[in-house]
Amino acid sequence: MLLFQLPEDVLFHILSYLDFRSLGRLSQACRAMCRFVNRDTVWRKIAKALLNTGITGNGTDIYPHIPLKDRVKIALNWREGSCKRAALLKWKTKLLPWLQLEGNVLFLAQDATIGAYHVHKDSGRLQRCPFQIYSGHSGDVCRFVLTDSYLISGGSDGKILVQSRTRNMLMMLSGHNQEVNCLDSKDVLIISGSRDRTARIWTLNSSFPRDTIPMYDRVWSVTISPSLSSFVTGTACCENFSPLRIWDVERLQCVCSLGSEFRRGAGVLDMVFESPFQLLTCGYDTFIRLWDLRLNPRKCVLEWEEPHDSALYCMQTDGSHMIASGSSYYGVVRLWDKRQTECLQFFQLSSDLVSSPVYCLRFNCSHLYAALATSLHALDFRQSPNHVR
Template sequence: MLLFQLPEDVLYHILSYLDCRALSRLSQVCRNLHCFVNRDAVWRKIAKEFLNTGITWSGTDAYPHIPLKERVKIAQNWCKGLCKRVVPLKWKTKLLPWLQLDRNILFLSQAANIGAYYVRQDSGRLQRNPFEIYSGHNGDVCRFVLTDSHLISGGSDGKILVHSRTSDTLVELTGHNQEVNCLDSKDGLIISGSRDRTVKIWTLTSYRPRDTIPMYDRVWSVAISPTLSSFVTGTACCENFSPIRIWDVERLECLCSLGSEFRRGAGVLDIVFESPFQLFTCGYDTFIRLWDLRLSPRKCVMEWEEPHDSALYCIQTDGNHMIASGSSYYGVVRLWDKRQTECLQFFQLSSDQVSSPVYCLRFSSSHLYAALATALHSLDFRLNPVYVR
């Protein structure tokens, strides 16, 4: 009996013992084996161990349209730091830009406007001009978020604008009297935080805040739990309480504070829920922290320290093993493997003469985009790897 004539479940079991190199060589034996080895089911176990293949800890797939073998190819380049660097956009005035990536559309804020750019599927490059511009703020856009139907932005003018992504409808929400530093939105719920030391809760159907929580400190970051029952706030840490607190959405009660040994000024600049019980934070104290919300008391279970003692402005995770972070000096982007404490790879995007923070970063399966003060940088990881052909 030939190898490919074995029952499929037996053949899957045999192939589960092979690594990338062996699978690639086996696929070159004959046409039948090539077709079988290229199936996603053969590569799923290997893909779970690599960075940014789209397979999350829960087993969901972030990039179902891309074959797993192709993603494992690119994942090797993420691990080794092999990429091509491009600067798709530049501007003359120093800004504090923000990014969101939705499939093949990149949204970029520049001063008071947010531009939507198509990302070319063949090259990952942006079209030169945005196909749509969202405007309406009287000052710079501080943060914005995307939902399936809306783009919601907070500005230095204290306003929150809700743009429909399917029509020209624009709704203005007023309530903050200083700049809206941060906001998040899920399932019609909007949470906003401001320099005016308040957090406000909104709904898409109301023009006034549903509730207001006095924070007694500037609010730098917020994030709504995937369960929609709670949200997390990150403050400037200039008062005598923890900068990270979890709140009940309905009762508006503080459920708990995370951590107790933050030094004064260790503000939390970005918060990411990876699951209902896994929370990542970063900020001025130069650490990325992973909090396990299942434990009692809830506590930090892992820490990653920025080696050059730089503040961390932003983070993003792949839902499995990878974390990407943006530092405050020289446009440094770092890639971290959660299974290690040391930085895996780093990229310096600005020159020694012109230092800029990485204000925001977003990545897909093959590209990482980082917004600096005067340019948008792109890292393309689609190079030919060594082992997978």
């Protein structure tokens, strides 16, 4: 009882010296202590040091609706690779599927359509049938992105479709004459890249491209900076220049090229901004690279190599310490801690007889979803190894 006569800020300071095991045991001392220890403020310091707790590098909380103590339990499973595996969907024809995960809805591109599936809150599994289907392409959907109001997709037919997520509305953007390999959208801006060796800039109020940039190489990936002032293109690296280039949105000028020692054919397949100044990239050269865009010259400050010399098709970051990547062979998903050089955990999702790349992966606090050529897999990390009770 004397402990609770201390001011709360003093008690918080005392508890900040305890690890997660000690906090878990302390919460069992009495009901009053349990209520106090279960506050998010008590667990925030521990959560910031663990993987995928939703606390990003700038302090933003991605999952404020989930108690931090519960997220710490799950984060320990991510670190140790403790999870249940399940194949959620299977199909007979080999595809190049793409995913987006938003709240309790998973969007999956298969052939020329995109299905929206409700994710069961308790199990992480999908409803049997999609509650909404987006169609309109005459070829396979290569990439799609979500905004607050729209689903924007690029297809092998060279078309970009802008579809309302709430109403039956469709706008077609025509300009590319070969498949649209990649696209990104922020605010009213859309950037697309194509096998036709061009990158195009669009706005949501026009069906014609605002600008076209000759790239002289196939464009595999694009991403728009959070500042909206620039975007980055990743090409196939079949010409004599860096596959990574930063472009000014308004002036359409190449601001700079990133790196100078890429092997021929070492194309960049995926990239993501962690902040306006930090860019993560991966591709055929088997490396994940972190670029610091504040430096002059801008350069790679950290890199992680896929140990089996496999191309890296996709990746996602938790905005803090963790990166998940998908390899080109045997459906291998790897978890990386950016504070370490070696891979933290890996999971092989396809058999030795049927090898498939991981074409796309997405994760939230408790589940990771990976799309392979003929199946969609889920890893459920909510199993507790009894670190915190």
